[in-house]
Amino acid sequence: MGGGRVKLSDVARDAGVSPATVSRAIAQPDLLSPETLARVRASALRLGYLPDGAARALASGRSMTIGAIVPTLDSAIFARALQAMQATLAQSGYLLLVASHEASPAAETQAVRALLGRGVDGLMLVGAERAPETTALLKASSLPVVLTWCGDGHFTAVTIDNALAGRLAAEHLIGLGHRRIGMIVGHLQFNDRQRARLDGARKALVAAGLSLPESLVVEQALTLAGGRAGCAMLLGLDAPPTALIGGIDLFAIGCLEEAHARGMAVPDDLSVVGIDGLDMSAHVSPGLTTVHVPTGRIGNLAAQTLMAMIAHQTVDRERVLPVELVVRRSSQRLTGS
Amino acid sequence: MGGGRVKLSDVARDAGVSPATVSRAIAQPDLLSPETLARVRASALRLGYLPDGAARALASGRSMTIGAIVPTLDSAIFARALQAMQATLAQSGYLLLVASHEASPAAETQAVRALLGRGVDGLMLVGAERAPETTALLKASSLPVVLTWCGDGHFTAVTIDNALAGRLAAEHLIGLGHRRIGMIVGHLQFNDRQRARLDGARKALVAAGLSLPESLVVEQALTLAGGRAGCAMLLGLDAPPTALIGGIDLFAIGCLEEAHARGMAVPDDLSVVGIDGLDMSAHVSPGLTTVHVPTGRIGNLAAQTLMAMIAHQTVDRERVLPVELVVRRSSQRLTGS
DNA sequence: CTTCATTATGAAAGCGCTTTCAACAAACGT
DNA sequence: ACGTTTGTTGAAAGCGCTTTCATAATGAAG
Numbered sequence: 001m002g003g004g005r006v007k008l009s010d011v012a013r014d015a016g017v018s019p020a021t022v023s024r025a026i027a028q029p030d031l032l033s034p035e036t037l038a039r040v041r042a043s044a045l046r047l048g049y050l051p052d053g054a055a056r057a058l059a060s061g062r063s064m065t066i067g068a069i070v071p072t073l074d075s076a077i078f079a080r081a082l083q084a085m086q087a088t089l090a091q092s093g094y095l096l097l098v099a100s101h102e103a104s105p106a107a108e109t110q111a112v113r114a115l116l117g118r119g120v121d122g123l124m125l126v127g128a129e130r131a132p133e134t135t136a137l138l139k140a141s142s143l144p145v146v147l148t149w150c151g152d153g154h155f156t157a158v159t160i161d162n163a164l165a166g167r168l169a170a171e172h173l174i175g176l177g178h179r180r181i182g183m184i185v186g187h188l189q190f191n192d193r194q195r196a197r198l199d200g201a202r203k204a205l206v207a208a209g210l211s212l213p214e215s216l217v218v219e220q221a222l223t224l225a226g227g228r229a230g231c232a233m234l235l236g237l238d239a240p241p242t243a244l245i246g247g248i249d250l251f252a253i254g255c256l257e258e259a260h261a262r263g264m265a266v267p268d269d270l271s272v273v274g275i276d277g278l279d280m281s282a283h284v285s286p287g288l289t290t291v292h293v294p295t296g297r298i299g300n301l302a303a304q305t306l307m308a309m310i311a312h313q314t315v316d317r318e319r320v321l322p323v324e325l326v327v328r329r330s331s332q333r334l335t336g337s
Numbered sequence: 338m339g340g341g342r343v344k345l346s347d348v349a350r351d352a353g354v355s356p357a358t359v360s361r362a363i364a365q366p367d368l369l370s371p372e373t374l375a376r377v378r379a380s381a382l383r384l385g386y387l388p389d390g391a392a393r394a395l396a397s398g399r400s401m402t403i404g405a406i407v408p409t410l411d412s413a414i415f416a417r418a419l420q421a422m423q424a425t426l427a428q429s430g431y432l433l434l435v436a437s438h439e440a441s442p443a444a445e446t447q448a449v450r451a452l453l454g455r456g457v458d459g460l461m462l463v464g465a466e467r468a469p470e471t472t473a474l475l476k477a478s479s480l481p482v483v484l485t486w487c488g489d490g491h492f493t494a495v496t497i498d499n500a501l502a503g504r505l506a507a508e509h510l511i512g513l514g515h516r517r518i519g520m521i522v523g524h525l526q527f528n529d530r531q532r533a534r535l536d537g538a539r540k541a542l543v544a545a546g547l548s549l550p551e552s553l554v555v556e557q558a559l560t561l562a563g564g565r566a567g568c569a570m571l572l573g574l575d576a577p578p579t580a581l582i583g584g585i586d587l588f589a590i591g592c593l594e595e596a597h598a599r600g601m602a603v604p605d606d607l608s609v610v611g612i613d614g615l616d617m618s619a620h621v622s623p624g625l626t627t628v629h630v631p632t633g634r635i636g637n638l639a640a641q642t643l644m645a646m647i648a649h650q651t652v653d654r655e656r657v658l659p660v661e662l663v664v665r666r667s668s669q670r671l672t673g674s
Numbered sequence: 675c676t677t678c679a680t681t682a683t684g685a686a687a688g689c690g691c692t693t694t695c696a697a698c699a700a701a702c703g704t
Numbered sequence: 705a706c707g708t709t710t711g712t713t714g715a716a717a718g719c720g721c722t723t724t725c726a727t728a729a730t731g732a733a734g
Contacts, residue, residue: 007720018684023722033682048477053455054400055720057391058689065434065455072420079416083409086437095451097402097434100423114432118390118402140385224620257620283561283594284621344690355714360692370712392690395719 006047015043026051027060057119066306067097067115068124069108071191075222076278077248077295078126081148084299085124092307094121103190105131112137122306128152129192144309146302150192151318156309158301158319162193165291166200166245168325169273172289173243174208177334178271181205182216182241184230184251194247197275201245216241220251227254228261235262235270242270242334249274249281252288256330267332277326287328294321343384352380363388394456403643404434404452405461406445408528412559413615414585414632415463418485421636422461429644431458440527442468449474459643465489466529481646483639487529488655493646495638495656499530502628503537503582505662506610509626510580511545514671515608518542519553519578521567521588531584534612538582553578557588564591565598572599572607579607579671586611586618589625593667604669614663624665631658 012019017040024031025040032040043049057063066089070078086096097120099111109131115123116137122144128151138145138155151157173181183201186194202212218233220226227250234241235258246252252274259266266272266286274281277292301319308315349356354377361368362377369377380386394400403426407415423433434457436448446468452460453474459481465488475482475492488494510518520538523531539549555570557563564587571578572595583589589611596603603609603623611618614629638656645652 009720019721020684020686020723021682024683027722031682036682050450050454052395052720054391054394055689056722058389058395058691059720059722061689061722063391073410073423074413074417074420076411076413076416079413080411082435083411083437086410086435087439090436090448090451093451095434095436095455097432098419098423099427099432100420102424111427113387114427114430117387118432224617228620253617254620257622260622280561280590280617283565283591285594285597346690356691357693357714357716358712361713364692368712373712389690392719393692395721396690396692398692398719 006049008049008051011040011043011047011049014047015040062121062310063119064093065095065097065118065120066122066124066303067099067118067120069099069101069111069115070126071103072100073098076250076280077276077293080295081299081302084296085303086299088300088303089307094303094307103187105134105190109134109137116141116143121310122146124148124302124306125155126150127190127192128155128157129190144306146305146309148298148302150196153318156305156315156317158298158305158321160293160298160321160323161200162196163200163203165275165293165323166197166202167204168200168291168323169197169245169275170201170204170212171208172273172325172327172331173245173271174204174210176243176271176331178241178243179210179334180216180239180241181210181212181243181245182218182234182237183212183245183247184218184220184227184234184255185247186222186226187219197247222248222250224250224254224257227251228258229254231255231258232262235259235264243331244270244272246272246274249276249278249288249290252290252330253278253281253284256284256286256288266330268335271331271334273331275323282328286330289328289331290326292324292326294323297321342389343386345386345388348377348380348384348386351384352377399458399647400456401430402432402434402455402457403459403461403640404436404455404457406436406438406448406452407463408440409437410435413587413617414613414630417632418636418639421633422640423636425637425640426644431640431644440524442471442527446471446474453478453480458647459483461485461639461643462492463487464527464529465492465494466527481643483642483646485635485639487533490655493642493652493654495635495642495658497630497635497658497660498537499533500537500540502612502630502660503534503539503584504541505537505628505660506534506582506612507538507541507549508545509610509662509664510582510608510668511541511547513580513608513668515578515580516547516671517553517576517578518547518549518580518582519555519571519574520549520582520584521555521557521564521571521592522584523559523563524556534584559585559587561587561591561594564588565595566591568592568595569599572596572601580668581607581609583609583611586613586615586625586627589627589667590615590618590621593621593623593625603667605672608668608671610668612660619665623667626665626668627663629661629663631660634658 012022101107147155147157151159205212218230220230255272274290281288349359438444484494488496542549555567557567592609611627618625
């Protein structure tokens, strides 16, 4: 077994039809008479026929495969988006080919090249910033591409307004009377999502007559430990902030832990707001106030958009999904100190 | 652009060599003279040549693609394992084709069929339990397959001793004097990992002259909310347990939250132990005692094993990675009540 | 009863690459 | 100097499928 894999011609012979007919039975059943179709299907089933994807892809020019390149799979955010994409795609017979670049533009270029070479029918990317070479590759391929989280005004995109997310977080804290607000963000290099969130928060502060000086912003690796470390740095300042914004929820949760470890009470001694709306954020204590991002929807829509583009339907240039402030226990009015 | 994609024969013409030579320049550069190789490479670069994966796969029988089927991508565990796999594979030019089955054996069969059809060179699956049809498909294909987390004694596997993990958790609590121990597990249907962990814990209790009656075991969806709900049920019992084991860390963290919400102190009023060793578990408060599982290593090794099998090297039938109890603050000696 | 669609099927030409197999040249040993 | 390796390259036959294009058969229309 395994040796003599059943091929289309075997099914054709068994069913007493031509290879073309078997091919049609698979791809365009309506073209066949019901009897022929039934006969072919019976043969295929009996022989255990499985079409060869490579051959189909070569002959038809379509691989029924979508590529996705994310910073890392090891992140609740991207994992959820990919799961949603995968689930949506699977319903239409598409498979997901994934790659990660771990915040390296060069690795992203590599990944794009690899996926393009594999003949994916569409490509999902995260963010709008990338090496010019990557963009050139993408354009030259004229392949359906969907950007997620951030758009660049050129490629089709399914995004959120990251600046708005930052602003909502900041305005919430400002409204609670906070004046010194700190923020922990991911490394800004090759991460336009974090840059936009920071910018949005800063603009909101400025608009309120306040500011977000560099001294109150710390860049950290996108982990819970990074959040704790950032929190520790900010709280160690001579004039520590009374409220903290996490560029991702994980940072904010890290702040919760760090504050707890230092014997500070949240929200009494420190208010904390995150951005992302992880499931977990609703369950930590105190419950985390956060700007909710429809992560799963981004994945679903990216998949749908890609499939629509493949089918040559017109799609929105950029679909901006709503973000929403979810107030929980981790933030409260600044008590007169 | 996009219209006239550069093909191998174009490069051949440009470099003044035969197509065969260009093919060799890509796949077996040592066979060519340095000058020819350089010339071909220059042409390829100048023309922006990208080999067609489908054609290569069809002609060579290898797709340079590995398939992975997991219950869901939306889980810290599988996301990390896949990230590790992907990273390992990428170094050797392999790409990861992923699918998820969301705890449905039928969906897994579908996924296997889809991946087999795509001509993956190897396949990673989670757990040993599956529809007979799936196993038959796998065997008939005689494709390199690696099972993860649980082995079945037949397919090659990279596993951990789930029963041992359950036992370690239970023995730890028994050693601390706990007598009534409850456990929250994932739905046991189509989840041999959870069954093994439960079994291991139960055996440890029995070995200590105790027991783990059905009334102290609750099945929940594999989420933090599931952990909270399970904890609530167990604590609502007439004679509630003094210690809880989470079949996954997420459950244990849910227990922490639920206990906190009820005004119970962990570990003073309740000891909690998890299994998995998530990063997060070190940072929640109190720090979670857990049985650490080398999740990333599973992914790395699965990838390496698969590549070794593809290269016809001999590999271990089943590689069992060590699990280890990590004691933190969430568990303590039962105080005489 | 002829003509023109319409429908169902087959023949055959590839899709872009890999890989024997063969050819040839150069280097080797004796 | 001659048979033999060794090293490079090319010719050509596919890999298993899709897809025009052509053909045959059927029915509708004139």
